[in-house]
Each structure stands twice: as C-alpha cells, then as structure tokens.
Amino acid sequence: MELQKIVLYYGFTPIADPDAVRLWQRTLCESLGLKGRILISKHGINGTLGGEMSALKKYIRKTKEYPGFAKIDFKWSEGDGTEFPRLRVRVRDELVAFMRPDELVVDENGVVGGGKHLKPHQVNKLVEERGDDVVFFDGRNAFEAKIGKFKDAVVPDVVTTRDFISEIESGKYDHLKDKPIVTYCTGGIRCEILSVLMINRGFQEVYQMDGGIVRYGEKFGDKGLWEGSLYVFDNRMAVEFGTETPVIGECEKCGAPTKQFYNCLNQYCHELELLCEPCGSDEASRGCHHDIRRSHKVDIVG
Numbered sequence: 654m655e656l657q658k659i660v661l662y663y664g665f666t667p668i669a670d671p672d673a674v675r676l677w678q679r680t681l682c683e684s685l686g687l688k689g690r691i692l693i694s695k696h697g698i699n700g701t702l703g704g705e706m707s708a709l710k711k712y713i714r715k716t717k718e719y720p721g722f723a724k725i726d727f728k729w730s731e732g733d734g735t736e737f738p739r740l741r742v743r744v745r746d747e748l749v750a751f752m753r754p755d756e757l758v759v760d761e762n763g764v765v766g767g768g769k770h771l772k773p774h775q776v777n778k779l780v781e782e783r784g785d786d787v788v789f790f791d792g793r794n795a796f797e798a799k800i801g802k803f804k805d806a807v808v809p810d811v812v813t814t815r816d817f818i819s820e821i822e823s824g825k826y827d828h829l830k831d832k833p834i835v836t837y838c839t840g841g842i843r844c845e846i847l848s849v850l851m852i853n854r855g856f857q858e859v860y861q862m863d864g865g866i867v868r869y870g871e872k873f874g875d876k877g878l879w880e881g882s883l884y885v886f887d888n889r890m891a892v893e894f895g896t897e898t899p900v901i902g903e904c905e906k907c908g909a910p911t912k913q914f915y916n917c918l919n920q921y922c923h924e925l926e927l928l929c930e931p932c933g934s935d936e937a938s939r940g941c942h943h944d945i946r947r948s949h950k951v952d953i954v955g
Contacts, residue, residue, distance in 0.1 A: 655705040659689075659732040659887070660713065661867065663748065663842040665697040665763040666721025671744045674698070674719070679742040685712055688737035689887075692745050696759045698722065699748040699842055701887065703736045721761060728840055728867050736887040749843050752815045756853065757846055768836060768848030768859035773872040776835060776862060780878065788829055792817075792838040792847045793884075799927050800891055800902040800912045801866075801881030803837060817847060821854055833858045839883065841865035870894030882912045890914050904929040 668674055671693045678691050682702065687709065689702035702709065717723050746754045758765040771779065780787050789806035791798050798808040807829070809820045820826075834856060836844040844861040851859050862869060866883050873879070875895030882891040882898060891912045900910040909929040917924045918936060926933075 655707060657703065657732040657734040658706045658709055659701065659703045659730040659736060660709050661701050661728045661730060661840045662725050663697065663699040663840065663845075664722050664725040665748075665759045665845060666761060667759055668693065668695050668697060668721075671695055675742050675744050678716075679740070681712060681715055682740050682742065685709075687712060688740045690737070691742045692748050693743070694745050694748050694754075696748055696754075696757055698725075701737075703732045703734065703887070726841075726864060728864065730867075730885075730892065736889055738888075747846075749846055750814050751817055751846055751850065753818060753846075753850065757849060764845045764849060766849050766852060767845055768834075768852065768861040770863040771835065771860050772863050773869040773877070776860075776869065777873075777878065779833065779835070779860070783833055786832055788832045788834045789878075790829075790834050790836045790851075792836045792843040796914075796925060796927070797839075797884040800900075800914075801879065801883050802901075803835075804878050804880055806837075814843065818850065821851060827855075830856050831858070833860065835860045835862060837862040837866055837869075839865050839885065840867050875899075884914070902927050904932050906932040 674693050678693065682691070685704065685708040687702045687704040689700065691698065691700035691702070702712065713727050717725065747757070789803035791802055791806050791808045794813060795808055795811055798806070802808060807826070809817065811817055811820055834851070836848050836851070836859065838844045841862065841864050844865070848859045848861045866879060869877060870879055870883065871894065875897045879894070880899065881901040882893050884890065885892055900912050902910065902912045904911045905927050907929060911927060911929040913928060913930065913933060914925040915928050915933045917926060
C-alpha cells in the first residue's frame with residue numbers, strides 16, 4: 654500500500670462562481686481517490702484531504718493551476734488512510750462561520766486589512782523583545798485549548814466560531830487593545846479573519862501566526878512556547894510535535910491527565926468530552942449534561 658498523507662490548506666482569493674469550483678474540486682478529488690472536507694466561498698477555499706501521497710501531489714499541482722490558488726501553503730501531516738470516512742465538498746457564505754461575511758474583503762493578494770503575519774521564529778523574537786506585554790490570543794473553540802495552547806494564552810469563552818463577535822465586543826478584552834496581540838489557530842485560516850474583526854473593533858497591534866500552530870510546531874517541536882497536543886478535525890483528534898509532549902488536559906470526570914476526546918453518547922448532542930481511558934470506557938456514568946443548543950459543530954478545518 655502506498656504511503657498515506659494528509660494535507661491542510663486554505664487560500665483567500667475572489668471566486669466569481671463558487672459552484673463551478675465546487676464541481677471541479679469534487680471531480681478532481683474523486684478521480685484521485687481522495688477523502689476529506691473542502692469548503693468554498695466567494696472569498697476562497699479551505700480544505701483538509703487524505704489519501705495516497707502521489708494522488709495528493711497531483712491534487713496540489715492541479716489546484717495550483719487555478720488563478721489565485723498558486724500561492725496556497727499546503728501543510729503535510731501523517732496519515733494512515735482512516736482519518737476521513739468520505740469526501741465532502743460544499744459551498745458556504747463563509748469559509749469560517751464568524752457570521753460576518755460582509756466584513757471580510759479579499760483581493761488577489763488575500764485578506765485585506767488583517768493582522769501582520771509572523772513566521773514562527775518572528776513570534777519568538779517578538780516575545781524576546783516585548784516580554785510579558787505580548788498576548789497570545791487563541792482563535793479556536795475553547796474546547797480545543799483544553800489539550801494544548803500557547804503559554805499563558807488568552808482563551809476566549811467560545812463554543813463555536815460564531816461566538817467570537819459577542820465575546821470580543823463584550824468589553825472583557827478592552828484592556829488588551831493597546832497590547833501586541835498574536836492570534837493563533839490550527840493552520841492559520843481562522844486568524845486571517847479574526848485579526849480583521851479585532852482590528853475593526855479597536856485592537857491596535859494585531860499579529861497572526863503564519864501557518865498557524867502547525868508551522869510553529871514543525872519548527873520548534875516540544876521546545877518552543879507551545880504546550881501540549883494539537884486538536885485536529887479528523888479521526889486522529891490530537892497530534893504532537895515531538896516525543897516529549899506534556900499532557901496538559903484533565904479528565905472532566907476524575908481529573909486524570911488525558912488528551913483524548915470522546916463523542917457524547919447522546920446522538921442529538923455534538924459535544925466532545927475530554928476523558929481519560931477508564932472514564933471514557935465507563936458508559937454507565939456518561940450521561941449527557943450538555944446544552945445541546947450550544948453544542949459545537951465541526952464546520953472548520955484550520
């Protein structure tokens with residue numbers, strides 16, 4: 654069996670006919686035997702795909718032929734072919750559901766008016782130069798930070814991405830508006846948009862981590878400012894960047910160290926529970942206690 658891999662990517666560029674791009678992408682993926690998720694909007698494309706390495710290379714080569722996609726940064730990850738049960742290619746109003754599609758402006762160079770991009774080594778340099786003034790601001794859903802985050806990061810109390818607007822408009826972060834803020838997320842796409850939303854609401858010095866946590870982890874492994882595991886939106890659920898990754902998550906039942914999420918046993922609930930193996934295996938004690946109306950849905954991939 655050929656080596657299996659996963660690619661994570663996004664690209665912001667104006668797309669005049671998202672449905673045509675959807676049909677092209679689905680046909681391309683099906684012809685190559687690829688599975689995963691792709692979202693397309695008038696602002697660009699966002700995807701995570703798994704399959705044979707040779708097929709993924711062909712996919713990347715063909716996708717980069719599309720005007721505006723040539724500069725996409727495709728991030729590679731290990732896979733075994735079981736991460737994605739099917740292929741889903743969809744058109745949405747937004748690549749990430751912040752519920753502010755009209756607030757995002759893109760041109761052929763990408764997002765207009767977002768935070769300044771910092772390479773991983775530039776992030777560390779900023780911290781060396783500015784010290785405790787630098788604020789790491791998590792651009793993911795709060796549950797993702799339970800198993801991994803940047804040291805002393807601010808983790809907003811959000812269940813889904815659409816909660817960010819009310820969260821940053823609540824006033825609880827107004828004292829940070831003059832601070833250097835480094836937004837971060839899995840692969841970078843959420844921060845492309847979040848940084849715009851923060852700047853539009855008065856945050857003065859906003860940065861975004863170029864390539865997200867993925868690129869930072871590849872650069873520094875367990876030796877940087879990142880702590881713990883990275884939550885990912887496929888069957889792996891968590892990945893590490895080294896062999897000495899500390900487990901920072903705590904079981905929601907007994908408090909034991911863990912990085913393993915389990916799906917809630919209630920079929921109508923989309924909530925994930927962070928549990929150790931013994932508690933996760935004890936179905937008798939896992940009754941649903943979540944607010945189903947606020948349970949998160951996996952509708953983003955980076």
